Amino acid sequence: MAQNAGPKKSNKDERSSSLEAREQAKARISKAHQAPHAxxxxxxxxxxxxxxxxxxxxxxxxxxxxxDRDRLETLLDHVQSPExxxxxxxxxxTGVPGVGKSTFIESFGAAWxxxxxxxxxxxxxPSSERSKGSLLGDQTRMETLTKNPKAFIRPSPTAQTLGGVARATHESILLCEAAGFDRILVETVGVGQSETAVRQLTDAFILLMLPGAGDDLQGIKRGIMEMADLILVNKCDGPAAQQAKLAASQYAQAVHLFPPTEGGHTVHAQTISALEQTGISxxxxxxxxLMLLWxxxxxxxxxxxxxxxxxxxDHVRSLLFENTQLSPHQTGAWKHLQTQVQQxxxxxxxxxxxxxxxxxxxx
Ligand SMILES: Nc1nc2c(ncn2[C@@H]2O[C@H](COP(=O)(O)OP(=O)(O)OP(=O)(O)O)[C@@H](O)[C@H]2O)c(=O)[nH]1
Ligand SMILES: [Mg+2]
Structure with a gap:
């Protein structure tokens, strides 16, 4: 592991220098692709x-x-490849922080x-709390994949609105597919709204759980469990293996009580060890x-x-909203109505x- 040189930067410093670097990168990209044929x-x-x-x-x-939106749309038109x-x-x-999503992606990605x-x-x-530290963590946890020429890893964009992140993620998926990637893995932390957004961008949704702690659902809301197409109880290794197996059978029973899936499939709960690479195949x-059935x-x-x-x-709604808020006259009327509603x-x-x-x- 590389040694840190010089004084340690605060998270705030790291965030602002990462924002700065991103702005500089955007300016460079703009310049490089200025010409119409570019x-x-x-x-x-x-x-x-x-x-x-x-x-x-x-x-x-x-x-x-x-x-940038205009140029991206032109670019997407050029690369679009439905096949x-x-x-x-x-x-x-998805899964709570620390459940092993990145470690799983490392093994799962390698298997594909x-x-x-x-x-x-x-x-x-989209949460602003997690900073560069977790990105570095992700890269060390996906060390083999990061180096593999058949893999492409893109860490989370810096904090944006959830709607903005969802749009950018969808477009990133299309771009990756155009570049010939045929297995797209989208990692999201299972604690907020982001998993609903990711669910709507993906074909199948995998929920990672920890061994034990079955009854309180580990801070995972029932709604998130209902979105899952496959439940994996991770860290089924060492002394926790027994507990993991028990948890998997409890989840398998619990999902029977959920409404039938739209895809007509049964949601299975399996054990894996992302670290020891068991249960991956x-x-x-x-x-x-699932894909065969669907x-x-x-x-x-x-x-x-x-x-x-x-x-x-969603895009029509958000564009309508953005456009209507642009004029100062309308902003006044908007605020007036807001006050009336409030009162x-x-x-x-x-x-x-x-x-x-x-x-x-x-x-
Ligand atoms: N024993 C054991 N530890 C694991 C396993 N999978 C992951 N870990 C460890 O759990 C910790 C968290 O793993 P990550 O892969 O970073 O978890 P994550 O869900 O991506 O975490 P966030 O990105 O912060 O939400 C690391 O210390 C891993 O080495 C496993 O199968 N068994
Ligand atoms: Mg991670």
């Missing part, structure tokens, strides 16, 4: 598997500046690579079984098209309608 060339480089071109495109996807997207599997991986696939790992973490088999019963396509429609609706002079719904009506009359 976007086409950039797209070709991505499709030919250039990791640098892919990384730069993802940086652009993480930006919310209008000029590659149809062949790829998008897998969400052994089978001839190319693996991209994206992380979603069984996990690959379980995912393959291809034959239409859920794979059906879920993707539901997700696209939802994304379209209970008008119902929230009536205020929303009142807000929308002048807009409708302008069109």
């Amino acid at each position: 976007i086409k060339q950039w797209a070709d480089e991505i499709q030919n598997g250039s990791r640098k071109a892919l990384g730069q495109a993802i940086t652009l996807a993480e930006s919310s500046l209008a000029k 590659r997207s149809q062949k790829s599997w998008r897998l969400g991986i 690579i052994d089978q001839g696939h190319r693996v991209a790992v994206l992380a979603v973490d 069984e996990t690959c088999n379980s995912i393959e079984d 291809s034959s019963n239409g859920w794979f396509e059906g879920q993707r098209s539901q997700q696209s429609i939802r994304q379209f609706n 209970q002079q008008i119902s929230a719904f009536a205020a929303a309608r009142k807000w929308m009506n002048p807009l409708a009359s302008q069109t």
Whole structure:
């Protein structure tokens, strides 16, 4: 492990220097791709598997500046490849901090690579508390994968709104697929809202649990368990192995009480040790079984098209909202209605309608 040289930086310093570095990178990327023909060339480089071109495109996807959005959309138009997207599997991986998600991805990713696939790992973490420390942690936990030319690892973008992160993640998935990655793993911390967003961007959702502590569900909300397509009780090694097996059978029983899955599958609960790499090939088999079933019963396509429609609706909503808030006149009217709602002079719904009506009359 590398020794730290010089005085230790605070998290705040690290965050601001990482933001600065990102801004500088964006400026460099902008300059490098300024010429009109450059976007086409950039797209070709991505499709030919250039990791640098892919990384730069993802940086652009993480930006919310209008000029960056325009360029990214042109780039996405050029790289769009429905055949590659149809062949790829998008897998969400969640679980409480420390459950072993990154360690699991290291073993799981390697197993897919052994089978001839190319693996991209994206992380979603809109919380601002976790700083660079966890990114460094992720990179050491995914040491082998980081060095593998058939893998591409992209740590979480710096803090943004959840909506912004979800959009950027979806676009990053499309970019990775265009670059020939056909197993996309999206890691998210299972404690907040981000897993709902990731669930809506992925085909299958894997929930990692700790051995023991079955009854309080380890701070994982029931709603998150209901989103899972596969439950893995990790750290089934050493003295905890027995407990892990017991927990897995308890989860398997618990999921029977949940509503039937939309994909028509049974949610299995299995044990693994990400560290000792046991249960990994069984996990690959379980995912393959799910994909086989969903291809034959239409859920794979059906879920993707539901997700696209939802994304379209969400984007329209957020763009409408952003646009209407731009004019200073409208901001005044907005604040006035907000005050009226706050003081209970008008119902929230009536205020929303009142807000929308002048807009409708302008069109
Ligand atoms: N005994 C044992 N320890 C494990 C196993 N998997 C992970 N760990 C350890 O658990 C700790 C956390 O692992 P990570 O892979 O970083 O966990 P994570 O869920 O990615 O954590 P965050 O990214 O912080 O949410 C590390 O010290 C790992 O070595 C396992 O299968 N068995
Ligand atoms: Mg991690």
